[in-house]
Amino acid sequence: MKPYEWMVKYTPQTEWIERRGILMWLAEVSGGLGGGLYLVSLYLNSLWGMFIGWLIILLLKGGFHIAYLGKPLRFWRIILKPQTSWIARGLIFVVLFIGFGAIQLAFTYWLPGTAWEVVFKILAGIMAFGVIIYTGFVMNYVNGIPLWNTALLPVLFVICGVLDGFGLVMAIALGGGNVDIMVAEAGSRLLLIASALLIVIYLWSTTYMGPTGKYTVMELIRGNIAPVFWVGVALCGIIIPIVISVSSYFAGEASSPLLITGIICDMIGAFSLKYCILKAGIYSPLIPSTAY
Amino acid sequence: MARWGMVIDLQKCVGCYSCVIACKQEHFLPPDIFWNRIVISETGKYPMVTKQMYPVLCNHCQEAACVKACPSGATTRREDGIVTINYDECVGCRYCLIACPYQQRTFYADGKKEYFPGQGLTELEIIGRKLYPLQPGTVMKCNFCQERVDEGIQQGLKPGVDREATPACVIACPAKARYFGDLDDPDSEVSKLIKEKKGFQLHPEYGTDPSVYYITR
Numbered sequence: 486m487k488p489y490e491w492m493v494k495y496t497p498q499t500e501w502i503e504r505r506g507i508l509m510w511l512a513e514v515s516g517g518l519g520g521g522l523y524l525v526s527l528y529l530n531s532l533w534g535m536f537i538g539w540l541i542i543l544l545l546k547g548g549f550h551i552a553y554l555g556k557p558l559r560f561w562r563i564i565l566k567p568q569t570s571w572i573a574r575g576l577i578f579v580v581l582f583i584g585f586g587a588i589q590l591a592f593t594y595w596l597p598g599t600a601w602e603v604v605f606k607i608l609a610g611i612m613a614f615g616v617i618i619y620t621g622f623v624m625n626y627v628n629g630i631p632l633w634n635t636a637l638l639p640v641l642f643v644i645c646g647v648l649d650g651f652g653l654v655m656a657i658a659l660g661g662g663n664v665d666i667m668v669a670e671a672g673s674r675l676l677l678i679a680s681a682l683l684i685v686i687y688l689w690s691t692t693y694m695g696p697t698g699k700y701t702v703m704e705l706i707r708g709n710i711a712p713v714f715w716v717g718v719a720l721c722g723i724i725i726p727i728v729i730s731v732s733s734y735f736a737g738e739a740s741s742p743l744l745i746t747g748i749i750c751d752m753i754g755a756f757s758l759k760y761c762i763l764k765a766g767i768y769s770p771l772i773p774s775t776a777y
Numbered sequence: 778m779a780r781w782g783m784v785i786d787l788q789k790c791v792g793c794y795s796c797v798i799a800c801k802q803e804h805f806l807p808p809d810i811f812w813n814r815i816v817i818s819e820t821g822k823y824p825m826v827t828k829q830m831y832p833v834l835c836n837h838c839q840e841a842a843c844v845k846a847c848p849s850g851a852t853t854r855r856e857d858g859i860v861t862i863n864y865d866e867c868v869g870c871r872y873c874l875i876a877c878p879y880q881q882r883t884f885y886a887d888g889k890k891e892y893f894p895g896q897g898l899t900e901l902e903i904i905g906r907k908l909y910p911l912q913p914g915t916v917m918k919c920n921f922c923q924e925r926v927d928e929g930i931q932q933g934l935k936p937g938v939d940r941e942a943t944p945a946c947v948i949a950c951p952a953k954a955r956y957f958g959d960l961d962d963p964d965s966e967v968s969k970l971i972k973e974k975k976g977f978q979l980h981p982e983y984g985t986d987p988s989v990y991y992i993t994r
Contacts, residue, residue, distance in 0.1 A: 489817065491816070491880075492816055492833070492879075492880055493816055493817070493818045496880065498875055500871045500874050500875055500884065501871070501875060505886075553870070554868050554869050554870055554914075555867070555868065555869015555870075555871070555884065555885075555886070555913070555914030555915055555916075556867065556868050556869045556912075556914045556915065557868075559849070559866070559867075559868045559869075560868060562848075562849040562850070562851075562866060562868055563848040563849050563868060563870070566848060566849060566850050569845075569847060569848050569849070569850055570845060570846050570847065570848045570872065572846075572848035572870060572872050573848035573849075576848070623872070626842075626845075626846065626876065627842075627875055627876050627878075628842065628878060628983050628984075629842075629876070629877070629878025629879075629880075629983065630875075766875075768878065768880060769878070769980065770818075771816050771831060771833055771879060771880075771979055771980075772816060772818050772829055772831050
């Protein structure tokens with residue numbers, strides 16, 4: 486975009502995707518992956534899954550967010566103001582998840598089956614859910630960007646986060662973790678279909694959010710972001726995993742190479758989806774009607 | 778309590794950028810940072826082409842999206858309607874920047890950037906950094922020259938009427954296209970202009986109720 490086109494034409498946001506903004510993208514992806522993996526691992530009772538999910542949130546999500554801040558040492562100011570915005574509430578979710586998750590992991594490892602383990606599993610699970618969903622609320626508040634300003638976004642983030650959690654838990658199963666791979670496959674099969682439908686509805690509904698919404702969707706499916714959307718989100722994130730999942734449903738069990746391919750594609754899909762949503766965050770021009 | 782606001786007459790604006798420069802001088806803004814901008818668009822096809830110039834700045838919205846978005850409480854709206862940033866509290870998350878539908882905020886990333894790269898800071902830049910210590914790593918935007926307004930009121934002056942109490946961009950405008958005053962006072966010049974000339978806000982559909990109005994007739 487040329488400087489003289491700024492807010493005269495449709496103007497994409499750059500702060501959360503370009504230059505240091507890449508850290509925000511990585512933080513958002515790791516929030517979905519870590520939270521999803523933790524929730525799925527809770528369901529499948531995989532200690533390794535819970536631990537890796539917890540680590541992803543602690544090191545990657547937390548680290549990327551702190552590294553992105555202009556004044557990282559002041560991050561504590563955010564925690565003290567939960568009434569202000571979803572970023573503040575989100576950071577509280579992250580901090581509480583790290584705390585509750587650590588206690589829960591300790592109980593599960595040293596004192597499994599106790600009531601405290603169950604209590605902290607519930608608490609950490611709620612916080613993990615909060616970690617996945619809050620980014621949706623953060624973005625959904627931005628009314629200048631039609632693609633983000635929709636209630637479908639938090640739902641999409643939750644479904645995709647849990648789907649990616651199933652993908653990662655399968656990777657743990659292949660690595661020797663104690664996970665029922667058939668259950669994980671069944672879960673991911675359902676969520677793949679749900680996420681594919683949701684993405685279609687999400688984009689379709691965005692086209693009804695005025696000319697900027699329509700332009701944004703066209704940019705996603707035909708513009709500069711289209712290769713990432715079609716190859717990353719549609720092909721790798723949905724089509725290939727669905728084909729593998731359906732074939733394994735009829736064949737009984739998918740082979741390891743097929744599963745690895747599916748997991749890699751799913752990860753590419755996770756990164757691509759958040760990239761596309763952030764990159765296609767487009768504002769309406771400032772000058773009324775003339776630039777449309 | 779007053780609600781400070783601005784009216785910009787688009788018929789009078791000649792696009793000379795005096796407001797942009799005056800703002801940069803007033804606040805000693807670093808390179809590449811503008812609190813005042815002019816957005817220029819051309820519409821139509823030859824020979825029926827229309828050029829439109831919109832001087833834009835922070836709208837100091839009554840329902841400011843940036844205030845509600847700021848997680849650290851650094852951005853606040855004063856009683857007189859000026860939306861202000863406390864640089865000591867800003868964490869640099871840039872959520873306010875994203876949330877502003879008018880895109881009137883800027884992240885001050887590079888504190889070492891010079892106007893003449895490689896030649897060191899000029900005297901003016903050195904003085905500016907002492908007088909107006911902006912903090913790298915924080916977000917900044919137009920503050921309606923709150924220092925001028927506050928000091929002017931303390932001296933018994935009236936913002937929008939007395940030069941010393943009026944924002945720099947308003948007094949620098951050679952075409953007198955900008956007006957500053959109290960939107961809550963029905964007898965103020967800005968209120969009268971908005972009423973008589975049907976002043977309009979940018980994107981009222983966002984529900985932010987900006988304090989900057991435009992008139993075209």
